[in-house]
Amino acid sequence: xxxxxxxxxxxxxxxxxxxxxxxxEHFLPLHVTWAKLIxxxxxxxxxxxxxxxxxxxxxxxxxxxxxxxPTEASHQRDDGIVVVDSDKCIGCRYCVIACPYQNRTFLSKxxxxxxxxxxxxxxxxxxxxxxxxxxxxxxEKCNFCVERLDDGTSRGLQPGVDRDAxxxxxxxxxxxxxxxxxxxDQDSNISALIRKHNGFQLRAEYGTDPSVYYVDYKLGGAPxxxxxxxxxxxxxxxxxxxxxxxxxxxxxGEQKADTEVTS
Amino acid sequence: xxxRTSRQWIVTHEWMVKPMRQREWIEKKGLLVWLAEVFSAxxxxxxxxxxxxxxxxxxxxxxxxxxxxKLPLHLIYLGRPLRFWRAIPPFTKAWxxxxxxxxMFFSIxxxxxxxxxxxxTYVIHQELVSGGALDVITVLNWIAVIVAGVFxxxxxxxxxxxxxxxxxxxxxxxxLLPVVFVIMGLADGLxxxxxxxxxxxxxxxxxxxxxxxxxLVINALLIVAYLIQAYRRHSAAELAARDLLKGHTAWxxxxxxxxxxxxxxxxxxxxxxxxxxxxxxxxxxxxxICHTIGAFALKYSVLKVGIYRSVLPxxxx
Numbered sequence: 001x002x003x004x005x006x007x008x009x010x011x012x013x014x015x016x017x018x019x020x021x022x023x024x025e026h027f028l029p030l031h032v033t034w035a036k037l038i039x040x041x042x043x044x045x046x047x048x049x050x051x052x053x054x055x056x057x058x059x060x061x062x063x064x065x066x067x068x069x070p071t072e073a074s075h076q077r078d079d080g081i082v083v084v085d086s087d088k089c090i091g092c093r094y095c096v097i098a099c100p101y102q103n104r105t106f107l108s109k110x111x112x113x114x115x116x117x118x119x120x121x122x123x124x125x126x127x128x129x130x131x132x133x134x135x136x137x138x139x140e141k142c143n144f145c146v147e148r149l150d151d152g153t154s155r156g157l158q159p160g161v162d163r164d165a166x167x168x169x170x171x172x173x174x175x176x177x178x179x180x181x182x183x184x185d186q187d188s189n190i191s192a193l194i195r196k197h198n199g200f201q202l203r204a205e206y207g208t209d210p211s212v213y214y215v216d217y218k219l220g221g222a223p224x225x226x227x228x229x230x231x232x233x234x235x236x237x238x239x240x241x242x243x244x245x246x247x248x249x250x251x252x253g254e255q256k257a258d259t260e261v262t263s
Numbered sequence: 264x265x266x267r268t269s270r271q272w273i274v275t276h277e278w279m280v281k282p283m284r285q286r287e288w289i290e291k292k293g294l295l296v297w298l299a300e301v302f303s304a305x306x307x308x309x310x311x312x313x314x315x316x317x318x319x320x321x322x323x324x325x326x327x328x329x330x331x332x333k334l335p336l337h338l339i340y341l342g343r344p345l346r347f348w349r350a351i352p353p354f355t356k357a358w359x360x361x362x363x364x365x366x367m368f369f370s371i372x373x374x375x376x377x378x379x380x381x382x383x384t385y386v387i388h389q390e391l392v393s394g395g396a397l398d399v400i401t402v403l404n405w406i407a408v409i410v411a412g413v414f415x416x417x418x419x420x421x422x423x424x425x426x427x428x429x430x431x432x433x434x435x436x437x438x439l440l441p442v443v444f445v446i447m448g449l450a451d452g453l454x455x456x457x458x459x460x461x462x463x464x465x466x467x468x469x470x471x472x473x474x475x476x477x478x479l480v481i482n483a484l485l486i487v488a489y490l491i492q493a494y495r496r497h498s499a500a501e502l503a504a505r506d507l508l509k510g511h512t513a514w515x516x517x518x519x520x521x522x523x524x525x526x527x528x529x530x531x532x533x534x535x536x537x538x539x540x541x542x543x544x545x546x547x548x549x550x551x552i553c554h555t556i557g558a559f560a561l562k563y564s565v566l567k568v569g570i571y572r573s574v575l576p577x578x579x580x
Contacts (some may be wrong), residue, residue, distance in 0.1 A: 038575065040280040051574055055279065068428065070350035070364035072357050090348055092341015093287040094363050100431040101574050102279055106287065106342065137342030202574060206430055 001081035002061070003144055003159065003228035004183035006199060008056060009056050011177035012037075014052040018169035022056075025168035027128025030107050031114035034142040037168050046216045047155060054177070056169070057082065057103045057142040058202065058210030065095035065104060074139075077231070080211055089138035096139060100206045103116060104141045107134055119139075144180075145169075192229050219244065275363055282499045285432060285569040293566075299336035300422050300562045302328045304444060304554070307419030308452020309459075310377065314412050316466045319384050321459045325376040325452070330420065333372060362425035369421055373414035380407035419448045432569045434493055434503035440565075443485050447561055450478035454528065454554035457547055468547070472532050479529045486520070503568040515564045526558015 014037060021247020022028065022035040035056040041048055042236050063082045065074045073088035096104045105111070112134060115125055133142065145167040152158075159165040160181035170178040181190035190213070193199060197215035204210075288296040306328030313321025327526035338344045348354055350367045357364040360511050386392060392400055423441030425512045453475045460466040493504040507516045531550040 028454065036279075037347045038279050040575070054340070055574065064428075067360040068363065068425075070357050070361045070367065071355050073349075088345065088346070090346045090349055092340075092344070092350075092363055094425070096287050097285050097569075098431060100572065102431070102571060108342070135343075139342075155547070203572075263421075 001078070001151070001185075002188055002211060004080070004181065004184045004211045004213065005056075005144070005167070006032075006179040006181075006215060008175075008177040008193075008197075009053070009216040011175045012052065012054055013175045013177070015105075016176065021168040021172035022142070025111070025148075027106065027125070027132045027134070028054075029134055030115055031111040031113075032107060032134070032140060034140070036104075041060060055101065055103065055202070055211065058101050058208070058212045060162075060210050061230045062208050062209035064098045064100065064206075065206060068094045068098040070094065077146075079084060079149075081146055081149075083143050083146060084139055086133075086138045087136040089135070089148055091137040091139065093127075093139065100203055100208065101210070104139050106139050107136050108170060109136050112136055130168045173226070182201065210262070279361040279574040282502055282570045282573050285571060286568070289563070289566040295336045295340040297559075297563055297566055299333050299340070300566075301559050302332035302556060303337065303422060304448035304562065305421055305455060306453050307415050307445075308334055308448040308450070308567055309455045310415045311412065311419075311449065312452040312456045313459075314410075315409060315457060317458065318459060318463065318465050319388060320380070320463050320465070321380055322377070323383070323457050323458060324455070325415070326374070326381060329370060329415070330374055331376070333418075334374070356430060357485040362421050362428055365423035366418065366425065369414050369417040373411055373418050376407050376411035376414060380404060380411045380463075389530045408530065416445070420445050426565075426569075429569075431571055433497035433572055435565070435569055436500075437489075437492060437496065439489050439492060440484070443482075443489055446478065446485055447482055447558065450475065450482050450552060451558040453478055458551045461547065468543075472535065472547075476529065476532045479525055479532070483525050483529075486525075494513070497572075499572045501568040506568045506570070507564055512564050512567050515560050515567070519560025520557055520564065524560055525551040528557075530580050 012090050016037055019033060019037060019116060023033070025057050026034065028034065030070040035054070038053045038055055039050060040053070041050055059080055061080060063074075063076060066076050069075070069089075070216060071088045071090055073085045073090070074082060075085070076082050078169045089179075091106065114121055116122065121129075149165055150169065152162060155164070157165035160170070160179065163171050165180075166180050174193050179190050179193055183191060185191060190253050193215060194213050197217055199213035199215045201210040202215055255256050282447070287293050291514050306325045308342055309321050309328065310325025312382070313319075313325055325349055338347055341347060347367075350357070351371060352358050352368055355364055355466070358368055383400055387398055387404060417429070420441045423444035426432070426435040427440040456466065457471045457475070458466055460468050460471065490504050494499040495501075508555055528550040531546050533551075535546055538546070
């Protein structure tokens with residue numbers, strides 16, 4: 001079993017919901033972001049556009065961060081997820097430098113000033129410190145929400161299918177651009193997606209074999225085939241139009257009902 | 264067009280989009296890593312040269328560089344310094360893959376073996392024992408010399424391997440880096456040895472100068488080879504080399520490494536060949552100071568131009 005994720009670049013509507021969901025799920029400190037959306041300019045035939053790339057820890061099969069960690073704080077679980085044991089991390093930052101995807105963050109004091117710097121901690125922050133203590137002086141990164149996965153699977157739920165066993169970013173993605181599943185299972189949803197749409201990994205030439213794949217519906221699967229903003233939006237609209245009626249009611253139904261009563 | 268570009272308020276992560284410099288090991292608290300690495304090279308060079316030249320004081324000062332500067336600076340840099348023991352075998356098995364864990368082990372073995380060697384050499388030199396005890400101590404001293412010598416070399420070389428392991432930074436990702444660090448460390452050790460000899464008079468300075476000239480020329484050639492290799496190896500490494508030669512870090516390279524670290528000591532060592540011995544001392548002090556500044560400049564510039572390869576292939580190198 002090897003958990004992985006497929007990110008559909010054409011569906012991603014740059015809403016940052018995955019970033020927000022991750023922040024809330026892990027009570028992330030103010031200046032720390034695990035799941036990121038990189039925004040940058042592309043020049044396609046003279047027309048300059050801004051596009052985005054969602055990135056997070058690639059949970060590489062051959063992860064350099066685990067090799068360089070002097071304390072084994074960064075280690076790989078049997079299911080392929082690379083986790084950091086904050087109690088073992090000494091904060092040498094070797095993993096931050098060795099990660100070819102720059103997806104690790106060293107939590108220094110200045111990155112954790114509290115949600116409202118200079119004010120007393122909120123109830124949410126205090127609760128977060130109990131549930132998910134972020135240790136200043138250690139390194140952090142996305143862990144595919146292992147807590148949810150472990151808790152869900154222990155209750156017989158299926159990651160990628162049941163929400164309670166699926167990473168928060170995948171659950172919250174309203175464009176359904178994120179798909180989670182087992183890469184080792186040839187019949188899984190993500191294996192099928194990768195096969196069908198010629199999924200590719202970021203910087204595959206490093207030989208790290210990332211567990212995060214990207215699809216963009218273009219032939220060749222080259223990572224340079226980034227869908228421009230217009231394509232993303234068009235695809236997103238198409239996606240919304242194909243949402244089934246029940247799902248649409250779940251999203252918009254209550255609000256519509258309220259409006260009708262008011263009028 | 265305006266409407267679209269105005270959307271750039273979206274959080275950007277430039278260090279992922281463009282090739283950017285690493286900061287963790289050179290900026291803010293990261294400066295401690297730089298200083299620790301410099302003292303690592305100076306300590307290794309001086310201790311090894313001291314062993315070969317049989318200068319007790321040089322070995323003491325070289326050992327002290329590691330114990331009083333390198334290790335404390337590394338420890339202070341850690342985010343959780345009190346957990347440092349977790350990186351030392353047998354508390355970790357990471358030494359199988361991690362150069363940092365190996366380096367911790369090498370340093371600790373050197374500190375212990377070096378201490379034994381310094382004490383035993385002192386005992387032998389001061390003739391505090393005689394007869395059969397002296398024979399035993401001499402044998403033990405030789406063992407300590409070999410162990411300390413091997414482990415100080417490893418202590419000096421591991422940081423080069425630790426950096427060259429990083430594929431994310433193509434400028435470092437070459438087997439030549441540890442070689443450059445070791446050769447430069449030995450040249451620094453020779454320079455410092457001259458300083459020690461000026462005070463203790465236990466080693467012939469003319470011999471040291473001859474060796475120093477050779478090492479400086481080798482250093483210069485190695486640096487040229489390293490830069491040529493960087494230009495040919497990878498676009499991000501080329502960018503780093505260009506930054507070193509023409510960019511923001513160029514003054515450190517040209518003034519610190521080339522002018523002060525290589526050209527001045529080399530010129531002084533050549534000039535002193537034609538001068539009477541009594542006029543040489545002041546020039547030698549200048550050469551030693553310049554050489555040591557060069558050691559600081561080399562590590563600084565290599566760490567400073569450690570440019571990450573961008574994550575996205577299209578927009579970066």
